[in-house]
Amino acid sequence: MLAVAVAGMISGNFTWVPAALIALFMSATPSILRRDLKILLPLELNFMIVLALFLHVVGGFSGFYDRIAWWDHLTHVTSASLIAVLGLVVVVSLDKYTDRIELPRAFLALFIVMFTMAVGVFWELMEYACDQLTGSFLQYSLDDTMVDLFFDAFGGLIVAAAGDYYIKHASEERFADVLDVGETSERIREIISKNRGRK
Amino acid sequence: MESGRTPETKVSQRFPQRVFEAQLSWISSMVLFFATVYVFLELDVLWVIFGISALSLYVLPIVTLRDPFAALPWEVTLLLAMPIFLHISEGSRILSGDTGWWNSLESLVFALSLSTIGFLLTIELEMFTRVRMNRIFSAFFVVMFTLAASGFWMLGEYLGDAIFGTNNLPSNEFVMTHLLWSMVGGVLMGILYASYLKAMSEKRRSLLGLISVWEVTSWKRS
Numbered sequence: 492m493l494a495v496a497v498a499g500m501i502s503g504n505f506t507w508v509p510a511a512l513i514a515l516f517m518s519a520t521p522s523i524l525r526r527d528l529k530i531l532l533p534l535e536l537n538f539m540i541v542l543a544l545f546l547h548v549v550g551g552f553s554g555f556y557d558r559i560a561w562w563d564h565l566t567h568v569t570s571a572s573l574i575a576v577l578g579l580v581v582v583v584s585l586d587k588y589t590d591r592i593e594l595p596r597a598f599l600a601l602f603i604v605m606f607t608m609a610v611g612v613f614w615e616l617m618e619y620a621c622d623q624l625t626g627s628f629l630q631y632s633l634d635d636t637m638v639d640l641f642f643d644a645f646g647g648l649i650v651a652a653a654g655d656y657y658i659k660h661a662s663e664e665r666f667a668d669v670l671d672v673g674e675t676s677e678r679i680r681e682i683i684s685k686n687r688g689r690k
Numbered sequence: 691m692e693s694g695r696t697p698e699t700k701v702s703q704r705f706p707q708r709v710f711e712a713q714l715s716w717i718s719s720m721v722l723f724f725a726t727v728y729v730f731l732e733l734d735v736l737w738v739i740f741g742i743s744a745l746s747l748y749v750l751p752i753v754t755l756r757d758p759f760a761a762l763p764w765e766v767t768l769l770l771a772m773p774i775f776l777h778i779s780e781g782s783r784i785l786s787g788d789t790g791w792w793n794s795l796e797s798l799v800f801a802l803s804l805s806t807i808g809f810l811l812t813i814e815l816e817m818f819t820r821v822r823m824n825r826i827f828s829a830f831f832v833v834m835f836t837l838a839a840s841g842f843w844m845l846g847e848y849l850g851d852a853i854f855g856t857n858n859l860p861s862n863e864f865v866m867t868h869l870l871w872s873m874v875g876g877v878l879m880g881i882l883y884a885s886y887l888k889a890m891s892e893k894r895r896s897l898l899g900l901i902s903v904w905e906v907t908s909w910k911r912s
Contacts, residue, residue, distance in 0.1 A: 585827070591822060591823070591824040592822055592823055592824055592827055593820060593821065593822040594821060594822075594823075595819065595820050595821060598815070598819075598821050602831075604838075605834055605835055605838040605839075606834055606838070607838075608837070608838035608841045608842060609833075609834040609835075609837035609838040609841070611841060612837045612838065612840065612841035612869055612872075612873075613837060613873070615866070615869065616866065616869055616870060616873060619862075619866040619870075630862055630866075632862060633848075633859060633861060633862040633865060636862055636865060636866075637844070637845060637848040637859075637865075640841055640844065640845055641845060643841075644841075644842070644845065
């Protein structure tokens with residue numbers, strides 16, 4: 492990711508730099524928070540972040556976006572799946588560590604699909620706003636937008652299915668162990684009970 | 691008014707306000723019902739799905755509590771019935787041709803009812819399943835549900851255009867305007883519904899007898 496940022500800087504593709512840095516920051520957040528380099532995101536998650544970024548940058552670098560018709564769809568599926576996975580992690584943590592929230596698996600699947608779609612719609616709205624305000628040309632046509640949304644939904648569905656399987660079969664404490672959120676959850680609980688006391 | 695808190699004692703006649711509210715709610719649901727029948731006869735698939743989901747959310751508490759007075763609050767029912775009514779009414783069709791902002795209004799009304807469905811989902815899931823949410827999560831769910839349902843709706847319309855050769859989605863700008871209004875409506879209603887139950891007077895809430903479940907704050911994982 493650092494390499495992508497440097498490459499972007501050198502080759503003049505400055506839009507890559509923030510994307511790469513954000514991705515780097517995101518995957519390093521746990522380590523930064525706990526000041527411990529041994530704590531990493533789950534390998535699968537880190538891989539997905541890199542993959543989504545990598546496909547995007549490779550697409551821009553080599554002109555695949557323009558030359559290969561389905562490249563845009565591929566990146567949409569990967570980035571939508573990434574969003575869905577991040578949503579899944581957040582929601583599973585909420586389920587585990589907040590007393591008032593309990594989300595059965597079927598609801599999680601529904602939530603992931605809806606969440607991914609909502610982010611997809613929001614993304615298209617941002618593209619539209621960007622086109623209107625700065626005169627850029629991100630949205631080519633109605634067909635293009637709708638196919639984008641379709642692949643966003645597709646990515647969400649995949650992750651909902653995979654996430655369902657993962658939660659069912661992976662050891663329950665996996666997220667918690669790897670992220671070491673045990674202590675964080677204690678803090679969250681403290682904050683919540685404090686807020687309740689105030690009311 | 692104390693005994694109004696127990697819906698199973700069918701003494702509704704003694705509480706005129708409750709009867710009046712329930713009647714308003716039933717009338718709104720009738721609009722919803724006949725509009726759904728109409729779109730069903732027209733084979734308007736998306737609106738049939740919308741009507742049936744809204745109707746089932748309306749009927750579910752009445753059937754499970756076996757109390758016709760456990761109807762949803764009338765303003766909620768009215769919001770559910772509004773967009774489908776606008777969709778089938780001829781006057782609205784004429785207005786959408788003549789008046790520039792009519793389409794935006796329809797989109798907004800549609801968003802309001804989508805967020806209402808999201809809100810009812812949060813309530814009824816809590817009533818009838820193991821799902822539990824807190825206030826912030828519910829509000830977030832409402833906004834998210836509105837945006838996502840709107841997106842899926844547009845996909846459905848697009849597929850419909852492709853399959854049946856209709857022209858429901860004339861341009862990218864049309865879709866984006868619709869989605870933009872969905873977002874505005876969703877966020878508004880998310881904020882509103884976050885405080886809706888809190889703002890409702892204790893008396894009315896107990897008269898409705900339906901959604902007090904959501905207010906149980908001392909819920910603990912068993």
